[in-house]
Amino acid sequence: MMIHEITCSVGRYKSRKRVGRGPGSGRGKTSGRGHKGAGSRAGHRHRAYYEGGQQTWIRRLPKRGFTNAPFKTRFHVVNLRDLEARFDAGAEIDAAALAKAGLIRNTKLPLKVLGIGKLTKGITVTAAKFSQSAKAAIEGAGGMVNEQPLTKWTRDRTKPTKRQQREAGTAPAAVTPTESTEPTES
Secondary structure (H helix, E strand, O other): OOHHHOOOOOOOOOOOOOOOOOHHHOOOOOOOOOOOOHHHOOOOOOOOOOOOOOOOHHHHOOOOOOOOHHHOOOOEEEEHHHHHHHOOOOOEEOHHHHHHHOOOOOOOOOEEEEOOOOOOOOOEEEEOEEOHHHHHHHHHOOOEEEEOOOOOOOOOOOOOOHHHHHHHOOOOOOOOOOOOOOOOOO
């Protein structure tokens, strides 16, 4: 029988392997589990990368250096051809409008507009970044570009920290569980 000759009459499911049915079956006695060890016992499972107690490969590899990969800024990317197809002339486009139109998934990531495609309508686009060609095409079609640069979080160095407040004696006193914060009636 060839693979192209298999029809639905052959059947879809294989029958279960019946183990422990005597030496003549080829899977009697130890039922294909071998002799002794964790693999022969009921309930044994091991992780995909488990190496029998040997030092795992990830722990054997040397770990050197540093990478900025986790700190990379990711963007939702939209091209001019998408804006041309989905929005009318004079439209105000930002991340919320794009999410509503189904061009981006959500508004959590900042927006970047790229210049692939042609734009013939005058639209106002608000985004974190624009490519030079996209900016030129939007302004060339009579639209406006509102660039809102990303702001990184930084600590406000003008305010004293809690430790500095404690040392200066200006920190608010901690409320102990026995003290009542509600005013008492006299």
